[in-house]
Amino acid sequence: MFKPLLTAMTVVSAVLASPAALAEAAPDALVRQISVEVIDAAKADKAIQAGDVGRVLGLVETKVMPHVNFEVVTRSAVGVPWRTATPEQRSKLQTEFKTLLVRVYAGALSQLGDQTVTVTKTQPVAGSTQMVVQTEVRGKGEPIKLDYRLDKAAADPAWKIIDVNVGGLWLVQNYRSQFAPELSKGGIDGLIATLVERNKTAAK
Amino acid sequence: MKPLLALRWALLATLVALLGACATVPPGGTGNTAAAGAAPAAAVAIDPWESFNRKVYAFNDMIDEAVLKPVATAYRDVVPQIVRTGVNNVLGNIGDIWSAANHLLQGKLQDGLEMGMRVATNTFFGLGGLLDPATGLGLTRRSEDFGQTLGRWGVGTGPYLVLPFLGPSTVRDSAGLVVDRSANSSILPLSSNEQYGVSALELLSVRAGLLGATQLLDQVALDRYSFLRDAYLARRRDAVYDGAAPMEVFEDDAAEPPAKPVPASAPASAPK
Numbered sequence: 134m135f136k137p138l139l140t141a142m143t144v145v146s147a148v149l150a151s152p153a154a155l156a157e158a159a160p161d162a163l164v165r166q167i168s169v170e171v172i173d174a175a176k177a178d179k180a181i182q183a184g185d186v187g188r189v190l191g192l193v194e195t196k197v198m199p200h201v202n203f204e205v206v207t208r209s210a211v212g213v214p215w216r217t218a219t220p221e222q223r224s225k226l227q228t229e230f231k232t233l234l235v236r237v238y239a240g241a242l243s244q245l246g247d248q249t250v251t252v253t254k255t256q257p258v259a260g261s262t263q264m265v266v267q268t269e270v271r272g273k274g275e276p277i278k279l280d281y282r283l284d285k286a287a288a289d290p291a292w293k294i295i296d297v298n299v300g301g302l303w304l305v306q307n308y309r310s311q312f313a314p315e316l317s318k319g320g321i322d323g324l325i326a327t328l329v330e331r332n333k334t335a336a337k
Numbered sequence: 338m339k340p341l342l343a344l345r346w347a348l349l350a351t352l353v354a355l356l357g358a359c360a361t362v363p364p365g366g367t368g369n370t371a372a373a374g375a376a377p378a379a380a381v382a383i384d385p386w387e388s389f390n391r392k393v394y395a396f397n398d399m400i401d402e403a404v405l406k407p408v409a410t411a412y413r414d415v416v417p418q419i420v421r422t423g424v425n426n427v428l429g430n431i432g433d434i435w436s437a438a439n440h441l442l443q444g445k446l447q448d449g450l451e452m453g454m455r456v457a458t459n460t461f462f463g464l465g466g467l468l469d470p471a472t473g474l475g476l477t478r479r480s481e482d483f484g485q486t487l488g489r490w491g492v493g494t495g496p497y498l499v500l501p502f503l504g505p506s507t508v509r510d511s512a513g514l515v516v517d518r519s520a521n522s523s524i525l526p527l528s529s530n531e532q533y534g535v536s537a538l539e540l541l542s543v544r545a546g547l548l549g550a551t552q553l554l555d556q557v558a559l560d561r562y563s564f565l566r567d568a569y570l571a572r573r574r575d576a577v578y579d580g581a582a583p584m585e586v587f588e589d590d591a592a593e594p595p596a597k598p599v600p601a602s603a604p605a606s607a608p609k
Contacts, residue, residue: 328559
């Protein structure tokens, strides 16, 4: 007699709870979820282990990209010149930079063996709305530190990744010093050309 | 004799390093010398010898392409994985002794004891270090070298320095390396010729492990020299702080003013 009621209540509460839980998933829970999904998918996929960039691109596109604010990523790497870039230039920059970063990811994924990821610490960044989630990838050798910097955009309540730290290096921020000489040499178009070129040679 | 010459070089290098560190490092310590994510101007400050360093880098690259990389690739392809792992384990186990000592020198008693336990476990239950049962028991390797110890003691990195054959370093880490080498050679009672053999094997083993990483560097860096430099400095900074380095600012100077400010409605998520 109670059972249908109980079931109904469970369903209702689950329906009520899940969208909210998804939208406001805590940064650490989000990072944990992405890590597990990506590692499991990579482990089950021989093509990824062989370094198949196309496959990794697909995996990143479905599992990771929805949780990355790629506009902020590209904008911060480009810096001040971003302001003067046209919408076309901006979208071209984003596409090319994404291809480049996915390559980093593809390389890392192809080297994944029997690893587990643990979230070691989650801390707010003083003076900002950002959070940093620190994880450790443990396998055979020394553990690898992999940290994520997340932020919320004013318009979007979901946490988005804006930078990744591999072994101490904030990857996106590091590209500022990679991009700066290109920007001062050839401006936005020069940078785009360099990125296209780099992606072309790397694809061979 | 060669060991004596090496010792003289060691002393000289240490002296130079200490002078360099004193002259270039502000009293704040290592905190602001790392170039990770820093503006290009800061990268120049940490790398005043860039034109010299680039030459050494080009030389190393040439040697690497011609000798080290092919040999390491052959080593990886010819020697079975199980043997390579064994080599790695034995060398790692010897290195762990010095890591334990460095933990203790930094006043990290627990880490030092754990690394000591690790060495004991692997030496006695892992056939003299050939196997690595300690990792399975939760005694994870946490490597520490003397450069890190110096950093912990407050010695700044000094300028970035690319060493011939050995690659990225700083003045501080080069001084640390000299101490590391002599400590490691005193752990193993070997003749100097045997010592060179061990060093060569060590280099080979490390290079083979990095084959994937250097290929990646080729693909993702616009300028490999500065990418490697920034990665090295960031990793060393992180290592000195044992992974808990002070948070760096996320530079986003092109953000449109209205897009960035924290809305008043959003609760500040910083429980202090």
